[in-house]
Amino acid sequence: xxxxxxxxxxxxxxxxxxxxxxxxxxxxxxxxxxxxxxxxxxxxxxxxxxxxxxxxxxxxxxxxxxxxxxxxxxxxxxxxxxxxxxxxxxxxxxxxxxxxxxxxxxxxxxxxxxxxxxxxxxxxxxxxxxxxxxxxxxxxxxxxxxxxxxxxxxxxxxxxxxx
Amino acid sequence: xxxxxxxxxxxxxxxxxxxxxxxxxxxxxxxxxxxxxxxxxxxxxxxxxxxxxxxxxxxxxxxxxxxxxxxxxxxxxxxxxxxxxxxxxxxxxxxxxxxxxxxxxxxxxxxxxxxxxxxxxxxxxxxxxxxxxxxxxxxxxxxxxxxxxxxxxxxxxxxxxxxxxxxxxxxxxxxxxxxxxxxxxxxxxxxxxxxxxxxxxxxxxxxxxxxxxxxxxxxxxxxxxxxxxxxxxxxxxxxxxxxxxxxxxxxxxxxxxxxxxxxxxxxxxxxxxxxxxxxxxxxxxxxxxxxxxxxxxxxxxxxxxxxxxxxxxxxxxxxxxxxxxxxxxxxxxxxxxxxxxxxxxxxxxxxxxxxxxxxxxxxxxxxxxxxxxxxxxxxxxxxxxxxxxxxxxxxxxxxxxxxxxxxxxxxxxxxxxxxxxxxxxxxxxxxxxxxxxxxxxxxxxxxxxxxxxxxxxxxxxxxxxxxxxxxxxxxxxxxxxxxxxxxxxxxxxxxxxxxxxxxxxxxxxxxxxxxxxxxxxxxxxxxxxxxxxxxxxxxxxxxxxxxxxxxxxxxxxxxxxxxxxxx
Numbered sequence: 110x111x112x113x114x115x116x117x118x119x120x121x122x123x124x125x126x127x128x129x130x131x132x133x134x135x136x137x138x139x140x141x142x143x144x145x146x147x148x149x150x151x152x153x154x155x156x157x158x159x160x161x162x163x164x165x166x167x168x169x170x171x172x173x174x175x176x177x178x179x180x181x182x183x184x185x186x187x188x189x190x191x192x193x194x195x196x197x198x199x200x201x202x203x204x205x206x207x208x209x210x211x212x213x214x215x216x217x218x219x220x221x222x223x224x225x226x227x228x229x230x231x232x233x234x235x236x237x238x239x240x241x242x243x244x245x246x247x248x249x250x251x252x253x254x255x256x257x258x259x260x261x262x263x264x265x266x267x268x269x270x271x272x
Numbered sequence: 273x274x275x276x277x278x279x280x281x282x283x284x285x286x287x288x289x290x291x292x293x294x295x296x297x298x299x300x301x302x303x304x305x306x307x308x309x310x311x312x313x314x315x316x317x318x319x320x321x322x323x324x325x326x327x328x329x330x331x332x333x334x335x336x337x338x339x340x341x342x343x344x345x346x347x348x349x350x351x352x353x354x355x356x357x358x359x360x361x362x363x364x365x366x367x368x369x370x371x372x373x374x375x376x377x378x379x380x381x382x383x384x385x386x387x388x389x390x391x392x393x394x395x396x397x398x399x400x401x402x403x404x405x406x407x408x409x410x411x412x413x414x415x416x417x418x419x420x421x422x423x424x425x426x427x428x429x430x431x432x433x434x435x436x437x438x439x440x441x442x443x444x445x446x447x448x449x450x451x452x453x454x455x456x457x458x459x460x461x462x463x464x465x466x467x468x469x470x471x472x473x474x475x476x477x478x479x480x481x482x483x484x485x486x487x488x489x490x491x492x493x494x495x496x497x498x499x500x501x502x503x504x505x506x507x508x509x510x511x512x513x514x515x516x517x518x519x520x521x522x523x524x525x526x527x528x529x530x531x532x533x534x535x536x537x538x539x540x541x542x543x544x545x546x547x548x549x550x551x552x553x554x555x556x557x558x559x560x561x562x563x564x565x566x567x568x569x570x571x572x573x574x575x576x577x578x579x580x581x582x583x584x585x586x587x588x589x590x591x592x593x594x595x596x597x598x599x600x601x602x603x604x605x606x607x608x609x610x611x612x613x614x615x616x617x618x619x620x621x622x623x624x625x626x627x628x629x630x631x632x633x634x635x636x637x638x639x640x641x642x643x644x645x646x647x648x649x650x651x652x653x654x655x656x657x658x659x660x661x662x663x664x665x666x667x668x669x670x671x672x673x674x675x676x677x678x679x680x681x682x683x684x685x686x687x688x689x690x691x692x693x694x695x696x697x698x699x700x701x702x703x704x705x706x707x708x709x710x711x712x713x714x715x716x717x718x719x720x721x722x723x724x725x726x727x728x729x730x731x732x733x734x735x736x737x738x739x740x741x742x743x744x745x746x747x748x749x750x751x752x753x754x755x756x757x758x759x760x761x762x763x764x765x766x767x768x769x770x771x772x773x774x775x776x777x778x779x780x781x782x783x784x785x786x787x788x789x790x791x792x793x794x795x796x797x798x799x800x801x802x803x804x805x806x807x808x809x810x811x812x813x814x815x816x817x818x819x820x821x822x823x824x825x826x827x828x829x830x831x832x833x834x835x836x837x838x839x
Contacts, residue, residue, distance in 0.1 A: 119453070123390060123402075134395045164581065171578035177399040177419065180453040272452070 111140070111160045113192055113262045115270050116173055117180040120146050120153040124178040128155065131176065137161065137169055141194075141259025152180065154270070156192075156261045158237075181270055189265035195232070196240045197222070199254040200247060202229040210247060217243045228253065236260075277406040277437040278303035281370065284413040286313045287445040290341050292332065292704050293317070294325040298345025299385060300372025303437040308343075317704065317733065320725040322349050324697035326356020326369065327723070331701030333365050334684045335659055337490060339420050340367040340701065346374055347385030350431075351392065355691060357427050358396035362688025363511060364488055366425035368416045369397075375435040376404060389431045398426030406439040414449045423456030424576040425488060457575065460592035460600055468546065468571040468588045469604040473611075475544035475569075477618045478504045481527065484511025484687065485549015485574060485594050492516070492680040494598035495548060501605060502612050505622055507535040509550050511687040514677035519656075524622060525632070528556040529824050530669040533629025534622050536822075536830040539563075541621075546571040549594050552583045553688075554826075560584055562829025573597050629822065629835060632673050641790050643667060643742045643814045646797075647674035650712060650740060653797045658710040659684065659702045663695035663719030666748035669820045671714040693722030696739065700726060703735045710738070710801065717743040717770055717811075727780035730807050738800050739809045741773065744816040752819045756834075777809035788813045 118124045125144055132139050140158040147154045159169060166184065173182045185192070202210050207229070214221055214231050217239070223230035233243055237260060244252065264270065275283065281304050285293065294317045297305045308316055319325040322344045329340030340360070344353050350371045360367045374383040390402045399419050401412045409432065416428040472478060486495050486508075492515045499506045499522055506516045507527045516523055525532030527539050539545065539557070545568050550556070557563045560583050571588040572580045580589045590597055634644045647670050650658070656676055661684040662668040668685055677683045684702060686694040699713040720741055730737060742748075750765040774784030783806045787796045793812070800808035821836045 123394075126391070127394060130394055168578060168582060175576070175578050177451060177454050 110162070111158065111186070112166050113185045113190070113260060114157045114159060114170065114173070114182065115185050115262055116155050116157070116182045117147070117152050117270060117272070118155060118176075119178040119180065120151050121178060124153065125155075127176050127178055128157075128173065131172055132159075135168070135172065137165065143259045143261050152272075156259070158260050180272060183264070183270045185262045185264060188268055190262050190268065191265060192236060192260045192262040193234055194237050194240055194260045195234050195258045196243075197256045198231045198233065198244070198252060200229050200231065200251045201227060201253060203227050206251060210251070213243070213247050217246070219243070273442070274440040275443045276303060276307065276440050277409050277432065278307040280406070280409045280441070280443050281413065281432065281437065282307045282311060282314060283443055284410055284445060285341065286311070288339070288413075288417050290314050290339075293341045293343050294319060294328040294332070294701070295343030296322050296325055296345070296349060298349050298372065300346035300349075300374060300434045301343060301437070303434065304343065304370070304372065304432070316343070317700075317729070319697065319729050321723065322352035323356045323693065324700075324723050324726045324729070326353045326360065326367070327691075327694050327697035328701035328704070329367055330356060330360045330365050331661060331684050331698030332705050333367060333701075334698070335681045335702045336705045338366075338705070339417055340365065342367065342369040344369070345372045345385065346389065347387045349385075350389045351387060354393060354396065357393055357429070359686050359689045359691040359694060360427040361396040361398070363484060363686065364425050365427065366421040367427040368413070368420050369427060369429045371429060371431050372437070373402065373431045373433040376433045377435070379433065389429065393429050396427070397429050400429035400431065402431045403433070403436055406436050406441045409436070410443060411446055411449065414446045415451060418449055419451070419454070423454070457592045458596055460573065460590040460597035462600065464588055464590045465597065465600045465604055468590060469601060469608065471544050471569050471571060471588060472502060472546065472605070473608065474613065476613055476615060477541060477543040478502065478612070478615065479538050479542035479545050480504050480506040480548065481509070481539060481545055481550055482506065482512045482515050482548040483509040483550025486512050486515035487680040489549065489575070489594040490680070491595040491598055494595055494602065497602055498598055501602065503615065504612070505538055505619070507531070507539065509556055510672055510685065512550065513672060513683045514680040517678040518676040519678055524626075526672055527830070529558070529826070530673065530820050530822065531824075532632060533822055533833060533835060534625040536824065536833060537625045538622055540566055540830045542568055544569045544571070546573070548573050548598070549575075551579045554583075557584065557830065558824050559827055559829045562832070565829070633836075634818075636790070637815070638790055640815045641787065641793060641812055643670050643744070643812075643818055644674050645790065646740060646742060646793055646812050646814065647671050647714065649794050649797050650714070651675045653794065653801055654710055654712065658682070658712045659706065661685065661695045661699040661702060661711070661713045663715040664690045664692045665716050665719060666752065666818070666820050667714050667716045667719075667742040670742070692719040695719060696723050696726045696730075696737070699737045700729060700733075700735055703737055704733075712738045712740060714740050714742070716748060717741055717745065717767060717773070718747045724776070727777065727782060727807070727809075731781040734805070735807060736803070736805050737807050739807070740797075741809065741811050742814045743770070743773070743811050744814045744818065745770065746816050748818075749820070755819070756825065773809055773811040777807075782807040782809055784809045784811065786811045786813070
């Protein structure tokens with residue numbers, strides 16, 4: 110099953126490689142991983158999307174907690190949460206396709222960030238499945254390039270990941 | 273007054289009460305060696321290979337409650353040390369490794385003797401540090417010692433670039449240190465302890481399964497008290513031997529691949545299993561699906577939450593320091609005023625298994641030396657009172673089976689990583705810790721050659737270790753598996769062109785003995801151990817065809833055991 114794990118860790122050189130190394134050393138799957146400093150400069154926050162049986166996910170959270178640089182860990186998918194991913198797509202945009210692409214972008218609440226005489230660069234935010242649907246909707250043969258950030262997640266309401 | 277980074281490093285070791293540093297000098301640690309030279313409190317032991325420095329520090333830590341300390345240079349110094357560090361990591365041994373690094377401005381430029389030490393050791397240390405500012409040396413070393421010995425112990429690496437060890441700053445050693453994300457558990461959750469006590473009080477077929485955690489946390493006394501109070505059978509893993517007295521009636525032997533029949537059958541058929549500082553590893557429970565076929569309640573006490581429910585499902589997990597949790601459990605059991613159930617039927621069953629399995633046995637011979645006989649004789653001659661280190665292979669299993677350990681920290685072996693070459697340097701560490709004690713290194717002609725150069729270190733420091741080499745001219749455990757599972761195709765497991773070990777020992781300035789007849793075994797061991805001041809290398813020519821039994825083949829269940837060739 111797919112899980113989305115959030116963690117706070119020391120904002121220090123090498124902390125990221127400890128987490129990434131743990132996943133590869135123990136054979137855990139990483140679908141995506143995002144990391145950036147938080148409002149508290151000494152901490153970074155990471156969101157990892159992974160999958161595995163309950164036993165594997167339990168081991169992943171325990172092993173993450175064991176890392177000295179990891180301050181706290183939360184399996185967001187255990188409760189109510191929000192997740193978002195940002196995607197930039199460069200498409201071919203010529204002739205009739207220009208109007209059609211503009212319309213699809215509006216329907217998916219995206220924005221066209223850059224226009225050239227034969228391309229659009231579109232920004233889209235949402236869940237991973239929404240981004241996938243957009244790519245399906247515009248048709249894969251128009252796509253020149255995509256870049257995705259991987260999911261960032263946060264708990265709803267009072268669910269918080271703190272020190 | 274300002275001190276150099278090198279002087280600060282040594283002052284930190286002094287503050288930690290470090291008596292011995294095991295190491296080998298080189299370019300990147302020259303400042304530190306210079307600081308070492310100019311003081312007397314911390315003694316440096318010069319080994320002949322960095323791997324041996326780590327094993328020696330490891331042996332030193334295993335036979336005491338101290339942190340082993342290692343000092344090596346950058347590049348090949350640290351890469352040679354990696355096997356030793358991984359060995360210590362797998363067995364949770366408290367250790368601080370200080371490595372030199374190329375100067376900070378050269379890092380990343382593929383400088384001479386540069387390697388990414390922090391990167392290369394990351395998967396096999398509890399934590400590691402690269403020091404980038406001379407002011408960070410003291411707090412980093414303080415953290416390293418704290419991390420190494422608290423919680424689940426383990427090796428910690430501190431990598432110090434050469435320019436940092438030469439810069440100066442003021443020195444004060446922090447009295448205490450806190451790491452915000454690191455809070456090892458002390459006592460266990462009392463509700464969980466009560467649940468555990470309830471299960472133990474209701475158990476009809478209970479089993480105590482204790483591992484290396486008991487030794488590491490110095491809770492052998494609490495374990496013994498629990499086993500005596502409850503009257504339950506107890507097994508100690510390879511890492512836990514000596515945690516409960518091996519000659520006691522309630523001890524059923526070691527479990528696992530080469531464990532006793534009764535220990536394995538009791539593990540398989542018990543209704544309540546209490547695991548104490550043990551981790552259900554593949555060499556202990558074999559096939560986990562097979563293990564799960566028999567219903568039983570499992571209580572698991574461990575300092576490391578990630579050890580719990582890693583391979584088997586657990587009913588009552590208790591995270592905490594074993595010594596404290598066992599104290600809580602004993603307290604709850606006593607206060608309950610209740611007695612454990614009558615388990616005489618269970619003991620009767622265990623007795624039957626013991627009889628069927630024939631306990632541990634082998635067919636002795638007048639013609640050829642049986643390796644088990646050597647270990648039995650070693651046990652007899654030393655009165656069970658020696659520190660015994662071992663290498664890895666058949667001799668390790670025979671030593672674990674036939675030497676009866678009644679005290680913790682007497683049996684020193686590489687259980688998790690299974691590192692050949694561990695035995696001799698580990699024995700050096702033990703002898704430094706206990707200069708007057710009897711230290712025996714049980715090895716084979718394969719393993720000993722992986723660190724034989726340390727005979728030179730032993731000579732330099734006059735270490736009177738007794739080396740018992742069970743020389744069967746084969747990599748015995750490999751040969752055994754080839755016999756069982758690979759159609760007797762002994763691929764590369766035969767050792768030709770062995771050295772004359774007697775002459776080799778003599779060349780290093782020691783005493784060598786060749787023992788070829790069973791009748792010479794006991795006199796030779798007596799003579800060797802009577803030489804209090806000499807290292808004696810005993811080359812026993814043992815039966816090349818002997819196998820280790822019982823054996824639970826890899827991937828099989830605990831009750832699918834091969835007892836001997838005849839059965």
